[in-house]
Amino acid sequence: MAIQKKHAKARLDKYYYLAKEKGYRARAAFKLIQLNKKYSFLQQSKCLIDLCAAPGSWLQVAAETMPVKSLIVGVDLAPIKPIPRTITFQGDITTDKCRATIRGHLKTWKADTVIHDGAPNVGTAWVQDAFSQNELVLSSLKLATEFLAPQGTFVTKVFRSKDSAKLEWIFKQLFAKVEQTKPPSSRNVSAETFYVCRGFKAPKHLDPRFLDPKHAFAEVEEAAVNNEARVFNPEKKKRKREGYEEGDWTQFSEAAASEFVQTQDPIQMLGSLNRLHFRQEGNGDIALAALDKLPETTEEIRLCCADLKVLGRKEFKMLLRWRLKARERFGFRQKKSSNPAAPSAETTAAGAADDTAAENGIVGEEVAMVEPMDEEMRLQEEIQQMKDQQSKVKRKERRRENERKQKEITRMQMNMTTPSEIGIDAAAPMGGDATFRLKDVEKAGIARQITRGRMHHEVERAKAEEVADEEEEEDEVGDELEAQLDSLYESYQERKEDRDTKARAKRVRKETNPGESDDEFEGFDKAADEGAETDASSDADLIEDNDDDDLETGVEDAALLNDLAPKDGPRQGALSGRAASFFQQDIFRDLEVDNDLDDEAHLDHEADVGRDSGIDDPESSKDDWEEGTQRVTEAKEGRPNINIITAEAMTLAHALATGQVTKQALEDDAFTKFSHRDVDGLPEWFLDDESKHSRQQRPITAEAAAAIKEKFRALNARPIKKVREAKARKTLRAARRLEKLRRKSEGLAEGDGDGMGVFSEKDKAGQIAKLMAKAKKSGAKRKPSVKVVVAGGANKGAGRPRGVKGKYKMVDKRLKKDVRGEKRLAKKMKGKK
Numbered sequence: 001m002a003i004q005k006k007h008a009k010a011r012l013d014k015y016y017y018l019a020k021e022k023g024y025r026a027r028a029a030f031k032l033i034q035l036n037k038k039y040s041f042l043q044q045s046k047c048l049i050d051l052c053a054a055p056g057s058w059l060q061v062a063a064e065t066m067p068v069k070s071l072i073v074g075v076d077l078a079p080i081k082p083i084p085r086t087i088t089f090q091g092d093i094t095t096d097k098c099r100a101t102i103r104g105h106l107k108t109w110k111a112d113t114v115i116h117d118g119a120p121n122v123g124t125a126w127v128q129d130a131f132s133q134n135e136l137v138l139s140s141l142k143l144a145t146e147f148l149a150p151q152g153t154f155v156t157k158v159f160r161s162k163d164s165a166k167l168e169w170i171f172k173q174l175f176a177k178v179e180q181t182k183p184p185s186s187r188n189v190s191a192e193t194f195y196v197c198r199g200f201k202a203p204k205h206l207d208p209r210f211l212d213p214k215h216a217f218a219e220v221e222e223a224a225v226n227n228e229a230r231v232f233n234p235e236k237k238k239r240k241r242e243g244y245e246e247g248d249w250t251q252f253s254e255a256a257a258s259e260f261v262q263t264q265d266p267i268q269m270l271g272s273l274n275r276l277h278f279r280q281e282g283n284g285d286i287a288l289a290a291l292d293k294l295p296e297t298t299e300e301i302r303l304c305c306a307d308l309k310v311l312g313r314k315e316f317k318m319l320l321r322w323r324l325k326a327r328e329r330f331g332f333r334q335k336k337s338s339n340p341a342a343p344s345a346e347t348t349a350a351g352a353a354d355d356t357a358a359e360n361g362i363v364g365e366e367v368a369m370v371e372p373m374d375e376e377m378r379l380q381e382e383i384q385q386m387k388d389q390q391s392k393v394k395r396k397e398r399r400r401e402n403e404r405k406q407k408e409i410t411r412m413q414m415n416m417t418t419p420s421e422i423g424i425d426a427a428a429p430m431g432g433d434a435t436f437r438l439k440d441v442e443k444a445g446i447a448r449q450i451t452r453g454r455m456h457h458e459v460e461r462a463k464a465e466e467v468a469d470e471e472e473e474e475d476e477v478g479d480e481l482e483a484q485l486d487s488l489y490e491s492y493q494e495r496k497e498d499r500d501t502k503a504r505a506k507r508v509r510k511e512t513n514p515g516e517s518d519d520e521f522e523g524f525d526k527a528a529d530e531g532a533e534t535d536a537s538s539d540a541d542l543i544e545d546n547d548d549d550d551l552e553t554g555v556e557d558a559a560l561l562n563d564l565a566p567k568d569g570p571r572q573g574a575l576s577g578r579a580a581s582f583f584q585q586d587i588f589r590d591l592e593v594d595n596d597l598d599d600e601a602h603l604d605h606e607a608d609v610g611r612d613s614g615i616d617d618p619e620s621s622k623d624d625w626e627e628g629t630q631r632v633t634e635a636k637e638g639r640p641n642i643n644i645i646t647a648e649a650m651t652l653a654h655a656l657a658t659g660q661v662t663k664q665a666l667e668d669d670a671f672t673k674f675s676h677r678d679v680d681g682l683p684e685w686f687l688d689d690e691s692k693h694s695r696q697q698r699p700i701t702a703e704a705a706a707a708i709k710e711k712f713r714a715l716n717a718r719p720i721k722k723v724r725e726a727k728a729r730k731t732l733r734a735a736r737r738l739e740k741l742r743r744k745s746e747g748l749a750e751g752d753g754d755g756m757g758v759f760s761e762k763d764k765a766g767q768i769a770k771l772m773a774k775a776k777k778s779g780a781k782r783k784p785s786v787k788v789v790v791a792g793g794a795n796k797g798a799g800r801p802r803g804v805k806g807k808y809k810m811v812d813k814r815l816k817k818d819v820r821g822e823k824r825l826a827k828k829m830k831g832k833k
């Protein structure tokens, strides 16, 4: 901990504090300042490219040192916060895209200076890092050769390695003057150094291989250790006359031959070691001794082990074979196809040497170590087998269950059983109360399908269910995740609602009217045909009232039973087939249902719905428009009041009205993947997403769209309710006044002037004229009152006082006194006169 602190402090040197003080984004700024102090390239440059510029301290230095109106372009993998007088962008300097972007910024200009301070993530493998940094240098040099003007300057950072010399050689081919320097601000511990290359020669043709890292640093690439190649292709290996390779600091390495037999990676050992020895150290190695005595450990093997560096492919193979045999002897587990080179004949030799190994006690020892592993493996296998067995039994049960269901369905189709029996049976195996399991049957839509003769579909569906059941187990973990997602989604929705009033309103609407969907108009089938869906829900409401114990199940069950019950022909009165069937139950037998009353109530309700739907209210109409809903309401007169508010509905209505489409075709078209969606059990977030993005697209005509647009334009142009009411009140008042006037003038014309004697015609005319003038006066606009504001306090000072609208007059004590004084004086003067 203390050491770390010390290091951290050491890192924060004076340049760090200086950079902070001067407002540079990094201490690196001083490196460029010092380089420029020595070579003065910035003052003479009018166009500069900074490669690997983030966070931008070099750009800051360039911007403040270069002449005004210079063009400075900076690029880095990381984003750079804007710097005045510079253009920056994000990009990889090794790519063509970056080159094209620089070209876009420079247009026809050429750069006087290209600076590069790039550094990849330093810190993992030194050799590889230096290599990547040198690659970056080559990439920056490539860009420099493209954008530098003749005699231009290239400044780059290079990490010292054996490739620095190669880089320097390349620089010297391209620039007249190349100097290597390390500015004082560059830490001594850092391997970085800087090259300042001046006088760009701007060669007309440049061999691309010249700046290709593969060619430039060919040897570095070879330096990457490839033990497999060393072992399987040793002949191709170039011998290094200059000694051991970089990074190979241990001059000579060896290991006991027994280690080679035991290792999991023999290739690695053969590729990296110099020798495998059979030497007994200190207190002895039994395994090594046994190996030494094995008949397979021939003299040739020993010779090969003595110097691995001189071996060829054949010898390496031989050693690997020998290792396999030894492992077999010692009872190690063999990978079946670990080495294709292992010959099958090897096993035959195994028995011959058993005695030797046993004599040394090696076999016993090794076996003793391996056996527990085998036992464990065996146990695991057994457990796995048991698990497989169990799931097999479960699957079998499920299959049998599904077969039984299918049989039941067939029986029912042949009128051999009742739908309720199916429900009961289907529920029984699930262990729940069978009576309340009708929900499952309804969910699958089986009964409905049967009545329509779609048995085939059902059988397939049952099979699909079977497969789904099998997948169920795997889904358990998924379910848990799903639940977590659900709760996360809910809290997200809550947060969203807190912010968004519209979403809140939508949620409230959804809660108060769960049947209302966000979907667009689904055609006329639901509303126009017989209102099956709405009736079903009203049926459900009825049942809900009757049976509070099990609301949901009750509703579902009733729905199924009614659905399956044969309908007695056309619907009676206002009741749907389902509702009619429901009221046929015994408990309703004695009840007299007043259909007319019901009808009226129904119409009233529909009228309410019409009112609620906001046909006259532009606000709510707009809401409907946004939601994309379509309402079909019943007016009091009994005529349908179809409010077409979407372009789709308008197109459809037009097509129907002009006979371009028939009802039959419409019904056929309505049967799409959107019409029978089973949303049961789907997570809320998914449904929300679906309602937003997975909507049926219906064709619309331009005329229909224009008509709807016009309709809404007219709707929006209407004055709001309050204004209309105010106008109506005004008209009413005027009418009343006129009526009053008319009555009075009639009285005057006919009467005797309230018993005050008979009026002459002239008097009458005068009275009427007076009345009219009075009426006119009372109808005339009142003068806006002038608000009197007392100056002082909060109203002190110039300007309109706060909260005062319209005309106002400022008064204060002084003004009041002055006015009074003036009046008094005027009076006095008047008196004197």
Ligand SMILES: C[S@@+](CC[C@H](N)C(=O)[O-])C[C@H]1O[C@@H](n2cnc3c(N)ncnc32)[C@H](O)[C@@H]1O
Binding pocket: 025, 026, 028, 029, 051, 052, 053, 054, 055, 056, 057, 058, 059, 075, 076, 077, 078, 091, 092, 093, 094, 117, 118, 119, 120, 136
């Ligand atoms: C030492 S910093 C440069 C500091 C900069 N000269 C300054 O004054 O602040 C090295 C930069 O090289 C960038 N870099 C490394 N590889 C790059 C690449 N291929 N293309 C662009 N930038 C790269 C890194 O994102 C990093 O910001």
